[in-house]
């Protein structure tokens with residue numbers, strides 16, 4: 001098959017980036033026409049390119065992927081970059097950061113952190129045993145475990161996690177039917193379905209996160225631009241502070257970041273039981289109590 005014929009076949013099958021895909025398939029076939037035909041036939045039948053060749057390039061790494069396991073998306077590089085930055089800050093402060101890649105899938109986020117922050121102690125977990133198996137290949141130095149969210153984590157890191165990163169399912173149940181067939185047919189519902197508004201798993205992560213984070217530790221969750229405000233509100237409802245939304249338009253990527261307060265919140269101030277004064281008296285009392293108050297400030301009355 002000539003390169004031009006391959007591009008034509010891929011284009012006819014609906015592959016938007018037919019030239020790029022053809023180059024990947026040719027590289028993978030390594031000169032074997034029989035192998036190239038086999039790979040092309042699978043791709044033309046609708047199998048995602050990454051599954052056909054068995055790997056994905058992500059954040060400068062070549063990672064293994066496996067049938068049924070969510071293929072890491074390029075937008076998730078933003079989550080990995082943010083996790084690297086926060087872990088590097090901890091490393092820069094002279095500590096080995098404890099980093100968790102929760103809902104790890106193939107372990108892409110954890111793998112990037114492990115590669116770029118060598119001191120990081122990386123833990124990863126996923127409910128899907130097939131994902132755990134491929135994550136173990138991509139994260140040979142990490143502890144990778146199977147189980148429901150925090151149930152899978154080693155109890156020894158409870159209250160010690162510096163960076164908790166998650167790209168959990170966030171597609172609203174009803175929207176799954178509108179996803180491209182590559183996702184609908186080749187990735188399990190457990191990897192996509194985030195419940196009625198898409199944020200069920202995120203909320204469960206945020207409820208559990210404070211108990212696992214170190215004081216001042218960060219949690220980062222990928223979400224969509226449309227869901228970002230609701231995700232951020234869930235961060236605040238979980239008691240996280242410094243909540244911010246990081247956006248990368250080029251990758252259409254959105255990540256919400258929050259921090260466990262460094263210290264337990266202060267005990268409430270004692271209630272002031274003095275009688276409430278009329279505004280004019282309040283102003284005078286304030287000036288009497290604060291010698292720096294502007295004496296020329298207009299009086300309330």
Ligand SMILES: C[S@@+](CC[C@H](N)C(=O)[O-])C[C@H]1O[C@@H](n2cnc3c(N)ncnc32)[C@H](O)[C@@H]1O
Pocket residue numbers: 070071072073076102103104105106107108109125126127128131147148149166167168169170190191192201
């Ligand atoms: C959207 S995929 C993302 C995978 C990976 N983080 C990535 O970015 O490539 C979501 C992952 O969450 C996992 N997952 C869903 N519900 C989970 C749960 N309750 N506990 C742990 N993992 C879960 C799925 O198996 C899937 O691998």
